[in-house]
Amino acid sequence: MFADKPFIKIILPFITGILFAIYFPELISLNHCFAACIVFVLFLIVDHFYFKTHKIYKYRYVIAGIIHTGIIFFGMLLTLFNAQILNATDEKLFKHKDGLAIAEIIETPEIKEKSVKIIIKLKALKKNESELKFNGKAILYLEKDSLSLLLKNGDEILFTPNFKEIDAPKNPAEFNYKQYLSYHHIKYQSYLNSGKWIRTKSNHNLKRYASDIRNYLLEKLKNVLPEKSSFAVASALLLGYKDELDAPIQNAYSGSGAMHVLAVSGLHAGFIYMILNTVLFFLERNKKTRFIKTCIIIIGLWCYAFITGLSPSVLRAATMFSFVVIGKTINRQTNIYNTLAASGFILLCFNPYLIMEVGFQLSYLAVIGIVFFQKKIYNLYYIKNYPADKIWAITSVSLAAQLTTFPLGLLYFHQFPNYFLFSNLIVIPLAILILGIGILFFIFSSVSFLYTLFGQIISWLVYILNCSVMFIEKLPYAIIKGIDISVAECWLIFLIILLSAAFIEYKKYIYIFSSLLFCLVLCIYNLAEKVEQYNQKKVFIYHINKLTAINFIDGSDNILIADKELINNPDKMMFHIYHNWYRSGINTVKFINVNYLDKKRELHNMYRINNDKLFIKENYLQFYNHTFVIINNRKQLFDSLKYRLPVDYVIITKDPDITLNDINRNFEYKAIIADASNSNFKINNWLNELAEVNNKFYNIKDKGAWVLDLNISIY
Numbered sequence: 001m002f003a004d005k006p007f008i009k010i011i012l013p014f015i016t017g018i019l020f021a022i023y024f025p026e027l028i029s030l031n032h033c034f035a036a037c038i039v040f041v042l043f044l045i046v047d048h049f050y051f052k053t054h055k056i057y058k059y060r061y062v063i064a065g066i067i068h069t070g071i072i073f074f075g076m077l078l079t080l081f082n083a084q085i086l087n088a089t090d091e092k093l094f095k096h097k098d099g100l101a102i103a104e105i106i107e108t109p110e111i112k113e114k115s116v117k118i119i120i121k122l123k124a125l126k127k128n129e130s131e132l133k134f135n136g137k138a139i140l141y142l143e144k145d146s147l148s149l150l151l152k153n154g155d156e157i158l159f160t161p162n163f164k165e166i167d168a169p170k171n172p173a174e175f176n177y178k179q180y181l182s183y184h185h186i187k188y189q190s191y192l193n194s195g196k197w198i199r200t201k202s203n204h205n206l207k208r209y210a211s212d213i214r215n216y217l218l219e220k221l222k223n224v225l226p227e228k229s230s231f232a233v234a235s236a237l238l239l240g241y242k243d244e245l246d247a248p249i250q251n252a253y254s255g256s257g258a259m260h261v262l263a264v265s266g267l268h269a270g271f272i273y274m275i276l277n278t279v280l281f282f283l284e285r286n287k288k289t290r291f292i293k294t295c296i297i298i299i300g301l302w303c304y305a306f307i308t309g310l311s312p313s314v315l316r317a318a319t320m321f322s323f324v325v326i327g328k329t330i331n332r333q334t335n336i337y338n339t340l341a342a343s344g345f346i347l348l349c350f351n352p353y354l355i356m357e358v359g360f361q362l363s364y365l366a367v368i369g370i371v372f373f374q375k376k377i378y379n380l381y382y383i384k385n386y387p388a389d390k391i392w393a394i395t396s397v398s399l400a401a402q403l404t405t406f407p408l409g410l411l412y413f414h415q416f417p418n419y420f421l422f423s424n425l426i427v428i429p430l431a432i433l434i435l436g437i438g439i440l441f442f443i444f445s446s447v448s449f450l451y452t453l454f455g456q457i458i459s460w461l462v463y464i465l466n467c468s469v470m471f472i473e474k475l476p477y478a479i480i481k482g483i484d485i486s487v488a489e490c491w492l493i494f495l496i497i498l499l500s501a502a503f504i505e506y507k508k509y510i511y512i513f514s515s516l517l518f519c520l521v522l523c524i525y526n527l528a529e530k531v532e533q534y535n536q537k538k539v540f541i542y543h544i545n546k547l548t549a550i551n552f553i554d555g556s557d558n559i560l561i562a563d564k565e566l567i568n569n570p571d572k573m574m575f576h577i578y579h580n581w582y583r584s585g586i587n588t589v590k591f592i593n594v595n596y597l598d599k600k601r602e603l604h605n606m607y608r609i610n611n612d613k614l615f616i617k618e619n620y621l622q623f624y625n626h627t628f629v630i631i632n633n634r635k636q637l638f639d640s641l642k643y644r645l646p647v648d649y650v651i652i653t654k655d656p657d658i659t660l661n662d663i664n665r666n667f668e669y670k671a672i673i674a675d676a677s678n679s680n681f682k683i684n685n686w687l688n689e690l691a692e693v694n695n696k697f698y699n700i701k702d703k704g705a706w707v708l709d710l711n712i713s714i715y
Helices: 006-023 030-051 057-095 177-182 206-224 228-239 247-256 266-279 287-307 312-330 336-350 352-356 358-378 386-413 420-443 448-473 487-506 509-534 570-583 600-607 634-638 660-666 680-688
Strands: 100-105 115-127 130-133 137-143 155-159 186-192 197-202 415-417 479-481 537-541 549-554 557-562 590-593 614-617 620-623 626-631 649-652 671-674 697-699 706-709
Touching: 006 057, 006 336, 006 352, 030 057, 057 336, 057 352, 177 186, 206 228, 206 287, 206 420, 206 448, 228 247, 228 420, 228 448, 247 415, 247 420, 247 448, 247 479, 266 287, 266 312, 266 420, 287 312, 312 336, 312 358, 336 352, 336 358, 352 358, 358 386, 358 487, 386 415, 386 420, 386 487, 420 448, 487 509, 549 570, 671 680, 680 697
Parallel strands: 137 186, 557 590, 626 649, 649 671, 671 697
Antiparallel strands: 100 115, 100 155, 115 130, 115 137, 155 197, 415 479, 537 549, 537 706, 549 557, 614 620, 620 626
């Protein structure tokens, strides 16, 4: 099966070793992996020169098993070695709070609303007369001012270190930013006000030159595209610059299934390859001209990577297609899967943690899907009409890529664009045209007539592209949102696809039977999940800084009591809450403004609460047999109490002017919960009272979201 695909035989156990080291680092050590690799190499040497069992047919499976085991240990070794250097540095860096840290900016600064985010490489720490060497990475947020806006890749800065470890997610199902950054070897961050840092010098590295060239080209593009949305899309599509993309544009492209054209990666590298391969058709005459053609294509790919800022996604794509081009030149009958595996193996040797990058996964899966499925789908129908045939060709490419990437789309993004076929029929040809004319625009930008002409054409094409995407995104049922699958379900779907592909390729019924069996397992898994969701009874008090969010979930019923600022902020809702609802199988919600709780008339007129399992009267709530009181106004609640009121949980919000003694005098309770809308000053005052007031106090700012599962008593 893999006789002509040696790199596939290598990369599969190699990835297995990497994943094992990432997910189970506590089960293995660097020394053990190093020893295992030494034993493996010695075995191969001894076997080759003395025993030669590899030449005996009956031992082939034993030798193959030993080789694969050795490659697994090699993958583990690379991953642990990569991580151990970082961990040793981080521990040292975390302990130092004095002296002066010297750091170099290693990525293009990202401008935020109130700050400038930079990724730095720590080089040294000056303390007294000594200098300690560092080699770790961290994130700095600098107060946005005229100086921080001037920073560039390669600049060195001097500051007093005060790093804090990046927090783990504090809400259920929230995006794990800490884990995401750990795959980039970043564990710490810090915030510096203006005047707390200085720029010492600038290092003109390759990435800085690339960034400067991209900025120069962006200015050229901005001159011919004054309209903000057109410039935002053109700069993202042509140069990979996404800072100008606002939420409406991103939502429109995401909802129509066209977001891939705004992320410069494998698709764009593929376009460049296709354009250059088509233009240089005349160099296919002999080996010498084919070699020249290969060199030109590779140079073209890497020049494009350079002008787009040498971002990691572009570097991966350029590497992948460089291997494809070289493979075709060396041996025109080379196996494309082996070439892809070779490029993946090289990239993972440099950085094993690339395997956890969504872009890396999607790029390779999309290319594999197109290579395997596109011809098979295209050959299902023969169309004589040329335009219709080209439409069917684009459709087959879209179907092939979607077939191998949609499980990851469901896992990471919880949505599926229903009109992706329709949108790609418009988006892909327009993107190719914009990219081709964009290259001409940059090449002839010094020629006034051509500069204006190509700029106007790009403006028209981008306008048509934006209008088309926004039209599709507004169509009824354009996107299915709220889909939630687990990692296990994602693997099951991939197994079903893989086994179905094996049946198509080898026509063995064992593959289709196995595929159907995994379909049955997936259905049973989903049924069990639905039964659990139908019976769920949960209360969540979320951790959202300076805001209140109290969530009652009963089966598919969902009520959120929150601040108006949160309810009207879809980005905050998505980051902190929506993913938990997706996991709970909920797509609808009834909102209640927390400020209306003490206004009975407004509350019932506006929301008409009719859930008999949740009873609300002013600041008092009852959910099944659990009672709550929300304290945000001392006078309103405490003045009306004639005796000590029994409740299960006291929820403190909005920095009320109270003490725990006040609560203790007026309520009998099981626990007090202080949400994240309270200030640290108030919370610290309440914590200092704990010696006097013997009760349970839950600080959401410190511990994260509070969760009550009525099917599992937590107190």
